[in-house]
Amino acid sequence: MKAQISTPISDFTQRLxxxxxxxxxxxxxxxxxxxxxxxxxxxxxxDAAAHVVAELAANAVTHGHVPGRDFELRLVYAEAARTLRIEVSDARGDRVPQLRPPDPGAETGRGLRLVEAVAATWGVRERRIGKTVWAELRVRPRE
Structure with a gap:
């Protein structure tokens, strides 16, 4: 019998x-x-995760809103891989976020820049209904 190596992964999903x-x-x-x-x-x-979620959730409810549909938050924490993956899914697959130069006079439009600055990587993937915007944060080893 082969020994199996377990990689603990914590997962949390909530519709909002x-x-x-x-x-x-x-x-x-x-x-x-x-x-x-x-x-x-x-x-x-x-703090970094809270900022990323705030931006992605704000985008989901502002640009991804479809009446009668919720958005979904998912966290996947892989301690061994030292990664926290944040996913926010909404029902609008036709509005894919893109980085654009911010308008200097605008009060909005910088959220994805913040996500890009904080996250190790981020992206968008299609799903059956809508899209998922995800970001991965690196977890520093504990002292």
Whole structure:
């Protein structure tokens, strides 16, 4: 019999209303869930994840909203691989986010720049209904 090596992976998925309140709740849920996984509130990773989720959730409810449809938040924490993957899915597959130069006078339009600055990598993938925007954060080894 072969010995199997286990790689612990923690997974969290939650559907939220496609509203500003749902987007705020997504940010709070991330900090809470990471704390349950041993990543404390206020840590560098917790703060970075909260910022990324805030931006992706805001985009989902602003640009990906379809009446009667929720958005979905998913976190996948692979401690051995030192990766936290954040996924936000919405029902609008026709609106794919792209990095654009920000309008200097605009108060919005910089969210994906923040995601790009904080995440090791990010992207978009199609799904049966809509799309998923994802970002991966690197987890530093614990002291």
């Amino acid at each position: 209303s496609s509203t500003r309140r749902g987007a705020r709740l997504a940010r709070r849920l991330v900090a809470h869930q990471l704390d349950l996984w041993g990543i404390p509130h206020g840590s560098e990773l917790s």
